[in-house]
Amino acid sequence: MVTDVGRTPRAEQVGATRLQILTTAERLFAEQGLYAVSNRQISAAAGQGNNAAVGYHFGTKADLVRAIVRRRTPRIESLRQEMVTAAAGSRDVRDWVACLVRPVTAHLASLGDPTWFARFSAQIMTDPAFREIMAEEALAEPSLREVLVNLYEFAPDMPADVREDRGNMIRHLIVHVCAERERSLAEGAATPRSTWDEAATGLIDAITGLWTAPCTGDSGR
Amino acid sequence: MVTDVGRTPRAEQVGATRLQILTTAERLFAEQGLYAVSNRQISAAAGQGNNAAVGYHFGTKADLVRAIVRRRTPRIESLRQEMVTAAAGSRDVRDWVACLVRPVTAHLASLGDPTWFARFSAQIMTDPAFREIMAEEALAEPSLREVLVNLYEFAPDMPADVREDRGNMIRHLIVHVCAERERSLAEGAATPRSTWDEAATGLIDAITGLWTAPCTGDSGR
DNA sequence: GCCTAAGTCAATCAACTGATTTAATTCTAG
DNA sequence: CTAGAATTAAATCAGTTGATTGACTTAGGC
Known part of the structure; x- marks a missing residue:
């Protein structure tokens, strides 16, 4: 090797x-x-x-999957690192949400057309046997943790469990929305947004709304 | 047979x-x-x-998958049907978002513990070969379309492409958040919410925020 | 210039896959 | 109470899988 x-x-x-x-x-x-x-x-x-x-x-196949992930993640991490330093000190939630979304979409855009990494990632993260690989490789990046810390400051009163819950939601959203857009592009079907950049804007709008939404007491229905 | x-x-x-x-x-x-x-x-x-x-x-395996889906969906559809009639005329967005979320979580709760359908569904919807099966079986239900129509009325100014975009997000959120919670339960790990009912409330809060979030012009960053 | 080691190729292995076939069992219809 | 159909069981099929093997090719250190 x-x-x-x-x-x-x-x-x-x-x-x-x-x-x-x-x-x-x-x-x-x-x-x-x-x-x-x-x-x-x-x-x-x-x-x-x-x-x-x-x-x-x-x-093994797991080793291959890990190699594919490792081929892509450094670029995403460096894009995010850049955005994080640029956003330092910002008091706009959208800036920090953008640090989660745009590194991914910009990376996909830079890969040309068609791309496959988003659909690949979505499958890895959904498969019970492979999800840990992705978690180990991508979710432990230092800049990612830094973004989350900053994001938390915009919701000081949010209970810890709600924060965890919504953090999971954001992760799922980014991965699967990108995968779905990539699939539509590959099939030549129409996409709600015409560029990766606009798709990112749509995601940031939605995630910002999700993150800043009031949270109900647990009285249920 | x-x-x-x-x-x-x-x-x-x-x-x-x-x-x-x-x-x-x-x-x-x-x-x-x-x-x-x-x-x-x-x-x-x-x-x-x-x-x-x-x-x-x-x-074939595809036929088996379809049969599994068909075993579960009627119950979910009937739960949703009930909620839709109960919500008729409501001017509260949360009521209609609940019509999307609670039939799924209530169904999972009724299956006892542990459950497997949520993880199964998430995989089906992510796999390129099987995703159409789920789309045909579950996403064409009449009550589902009715909920969406009502949901649209709360965002009359939202462009059609943004509506489509956020509709997709909602679908992904419900499926994968439930799957992740189910997985945590199966592994005996801690979950952000302690019951399916509370998980539903958390989802409804988040989705409502997502749906009602302002949408930026497409000027990007 | 040759020799070792890395890489490529092709053949082969047992194990497993979905599918088919045959036999045994079980129940129903008349 | 039997004739026959439907279900279960068990054996078998050709094709594919990951892995191993040895032969061949080639680069690079001595």
Whole structure:
């Protein structure tokens, strides 16, 4: 396994093979579903005569999934880091909500069209066997925690359990709304918003409303 | 295939077998993931010596999934129907949001503990191969459309694309928040809300805030 | 310039998959 | 009370899975 991609002709070749596998796997998983795609199909679709190329380079399917996640998350984290420093000191909730949403949408926009990472992520986060991978890799990023801390300051009176509840909601919203938009784009169907940037604005509006909504006592109905 | 369960000893037996398979499949799918469970495993876990019991009674895996959905949705639809008639004429947004949330949470509560349908549903709605099944079976219910029409009246100035966007968000929220709560319950972990009823209240608060949030012009950031 | 190690390829393995077939059992209809 | 259909059981099918194996190719250190 070689990490210094491009340093030598050989390492370049290997790095290209690994990248090709990651790209192909991400696409197949997004299009057909995690359960429907075997390592063999990925190897073949990635142009590897070797039917065990996935196993050789990455190991198990869980290892492959983790590698796909690790390929994407650093870029998202750095985008978020930039936004967090830019938002430092802001007293506008929307600025901090934007720190959650825009790194994701901007990353997807930068990947061109079509993209597959959003649908891939949504599946990973929903599957009982894989959700922990995503949680470990993406949800523990330092800038993410910083955003949440700032967000909490806008709702000092909100009970801790409600905060946790709504934090979960925000996570689900971002992941699945992006996945659904990506799917519509891939199918050539109409999307409510015409660009990733507008989709982000829509999400920020909605999440801001969700976060600042009053919370009822637990008297129920 | 017999439909009149319980009319005769024979039909009762068959109906019990089919129910046992549906229950077992729902549980295994929720716990291990759709892709990780074969029809054989389901047949065996359902106590059927016949390793082809699933195929015999239901056909393909997609047919089985559809049958699981159809087993649950009528009850949810009738709960929603009741709430819609009770809410008729109400000018409180929360009443109509409740018509979306409480039928689902009340149904889950009525299934006892633990439940598996919420996690099962979340997976179905996220999988590219199965999402249409859920859309056909559950999202076309008449009372659902009625709620949406009423909800629209509280946001007469909201552009159609924003309405569509936020409608999608609401759907994702309900499905995945319930699935996550169900998972926490199954793992014995702490949940933000202690009952399904309180979870529903939290969802209604959040969704109401989301729905009534102002929407920004599309100038972006 | 050769030799080691990394990567690629192709064949093979047992295990498992959905599906089909055959046999045994159970119940119903007449 | 029997003829026959429906259900359950069990064996079997070809195809696919992840994993292992050894042969071949090639880059890079000595």
